[in-house]
Amino acid sequence: xxxxxxxxxxxxxxxxxxxxxxxxxxxxxxxxxxxxxxxxxxxxxxxxxxxxxxxxxxxxxxxxxxxxxxxxxxxxxxxxxxxxxxxxxxxxxxxxxxxxxxxxxxxxxxxxxxxxxxxxxxxxxxxxxxxxxxxxxxxxxxxxxxxxxxxxxxxxxxxxxxxxxxxxxxxxxxxxxxxxxxxxxxxxxxxx
Amino acid sequence: xxxxxxxxxxxxxxxxxxxxxxxxxxxxxxxxxxxxxxxxxxxxxxxxxxxxxxxxxxxxxxxxxxxxxxxxxxxxxxxxxxxxxxxxxxxxxxxxxxxxxxxxxxxxxxxxxxxxxxxxxxxxxxxxxxxxxxxxxxxxxxxxxxxxxxxxxxxxxxxxxxxxxxxxxxxxxxxxxxxxxxxxx
Numbered sequence: 001x002x003x004x005x006x007x008x009x010x011x012x013x014x015x016x017x018x019x020x021x022x023x024x025x026x027x028x029x030x031x032x033x034x035x036x037x038x039x040x041x042x043x044x045x046x047x048x049x050x051x052x053x054x055x056x057x058x059x060x061x062x063x064x065x066x067x068x069x070x071x072x073x074x075x076x077x078x079x080x081x082x083x084x085x086x087x088x089x090x091x092x093x094x095x096x097x098x099x100x101x102x103x104x105x106x107x108x109x110x111x112x113x114x115x116x117x118x119x120x121x122x123x124x125x126x127x128x129x130x131x132x133x134x135x136x137x138x139x140x141x142x143x144x145x146x147x148x149x150x151x152x153x154x155x156x157x158x159x160x161x162x163x164x165x166x167x168x169x170x171x172x173x174x175x176x177x178x179x180x181x182x183x184x185x186x187x188x189x190x191x192x
Numbered sequence: 193x194x195x196x197x198x199x200x201x202x203x204x205x206x207x208x209x210x211x212x213x214x215x216x217x218x219x220x221x222x223x224x225x226x227x228x229x230x231x232x233x234x235x236x237x238x239x240x241x242x243x244x245x246x247x248x249x250x251x252x253x254x255x256x257x258x259x260x261x262x263x264x265x266x267x268x269x270x271x272x273x274x275x276x277x278x279x280x281x282x283x284x285x286x287x288x289x290x291x292x293x294x295x296x297x298x299x300x301x302x303x304x305x306x307x308x309x310x311x312x313x314x315x316x317x318x319x320x321x322x323x324x325x326x327x328x329x330x331x332x333x334x335x336x337x338x339x340x341x342x343x344x345x346x347x348x349x350x351x352x353x354x355x356x357x358x359x360x361x362x363x364x365x366x367x368x369x370x371x372x373x374x375x376x377x
Contacts, residue, residue: 019246019363051285054293054302056209057278058216058248065282074283081279085271088247089255093267095241096259103237107374114341114373115240116233118365120320121345122243125359126214127313140307147311151218155319163222163312164208167305174304175297182296 003072004079010037011064011083018060025060033067040067060084139177143170194262195269197227202254202273208309209250210302215309216250216274218316220257229261236320243362250274337376345369 010032018025026049033039040048052062061081068080103109134140147166154161201223209216217239224230230238242252251271258270285292292298324338345365352360 015247017246019244051282051293053211055278055281055285056207057275057281058209058213058250060248061251061275061278062282065279066286069283069286077279077283081275085247085251085275088245088251089267089271091245091247092242092252092255093259093264095245096256096267099237099241099256110377111370111373112237112240113377114369114371115366116236117321117324117338117341117373118345118369119236119239119243120317120324121342121349122362122365123214123217123313123317123320124346125349125353126212127310127317129359130211130214130310130313134307134310140303143304144307144311144314147308148315149311151312151315152319155315160226162226163218164204166312167208167210167308170308171301171304175300178297178300178303 004076006037007068007071007076007080008083011068011080012086014060014064015084016087025063029060029063029067033063039071044070139174143174195266198258198261198266198270199273201227202258202270203276205250205254206274206277208305210305211309213249214313216253218309218312220250220253221316224257229257232323240366244366341369341372341376344372 014025014028014032018028030042030045034042034045048063048066049059051066052059055062061084064080064084065077068076068078070076072079103112131144134144147170150161150166151163153159154163154166202220205216205219205223209219221232221235224235225232238253238256239249241256242249245252251274254270254274255267259267262269293302321342325335325342327333327335345368348368349360349365352358
């Protein structure tokens with residue numbers, strides 16, 4: 001019971017004090033879960049970062065679920081994840097109640113016209129970093145470029161085609177390419 | 193029914209947001225526009241609010257859209273739905289399928305998904321920037337104020353990357369843009 005409470009409070013604190021989400025949270029999670037509480041080892045934390053990159057969803061949630069499960073099974077995972085989400089939930093819910101009225105204030109409306117422009121620039125900043133980290137091989141680069149063009153056209157012409165369908169197509173194409181290569185490789189091996 | 197739609201929409205987002213916090217932005221935009229829950233401006237405002245408040249961006253956006261559409265219960269359902277896939281998948285991997293991610297077929301699916309989502313995010317960023325600067329209705333109108341602000345913000349962002357070798361903090365850029373907005377518009 002004490003452990004559950006501790007898990008809840010720890011992740012509640014992490015959820016409350018990490019802005020911007022994503023990788024900004026990793027050092028804090030590392031500090032509290034590895035160094036302070038010794039809930040998981042440093043190697044597990046590294047491994048978890050890799051898993052988080054290959055699974056959907058916010059990395060903070062992935063970490064909370066994993067640490068909670070390791071410490072106290074399903075209940076632990078549930079309580080930790082809940083602790084992680086609750087601060088954002090309370091804050092955003094409160095904002096959502098007043099946001100429309102807030103935007104009617106002249107100066108705030110002007111500020112948000114400026115802020116709107118910052119959002120695109122911020123996303124561009126993050127995505128260029130993602131591109132830098134990507135393997136520079138032909139197939140991924142072609143997939144990236146094709147999906148960029150398609151998505152841009154979808155946006156401009158307001159086509160009724162979801163980005164999720166685009167993702168499914170890309171995954172299927174890459175899998176087919178892999179299967180063909182894998183198949184020809186194993187055939188080549190058999191010939192020898 | 194709105195509760196069911198919220199659940200379905202955000203569950204989909206939760207299943208496909210590979211590659212970090214920003215991956216969810218185009219997906220959420222897509223779902224929210226498709227259902228007509230918010231207009232483009234409101235989504236963009238909320239992305240900025242989500243960046244400036246603690247917690248994962250997609251959780252913040254789900255809570256907002258849910259609350260905006262169906263109050264506290266809507267907020268709870270959308271948040272639950274967006275987190276559920278991540279929760280289930282991590283449980284499955286740690287409890288049962290420890291080596292699932294090393295499977296070569298799963299790896300090849302992931303290797304297709306990641307570049308695709310990067311292309312989608314890039315397109316979304318470009319569209320957002322272009323959309324502020326140019327309005328195409330009957331003719332093409334350029335928005336001079338928006339061009340000035342965009343130019344300043346892009347210079348600050350890329351200046352910080354080249355000079356400080358570090359990205360500018362999102363909150364700092366949002367504060368600068370708010371001041372520019374108040375001054376220029």
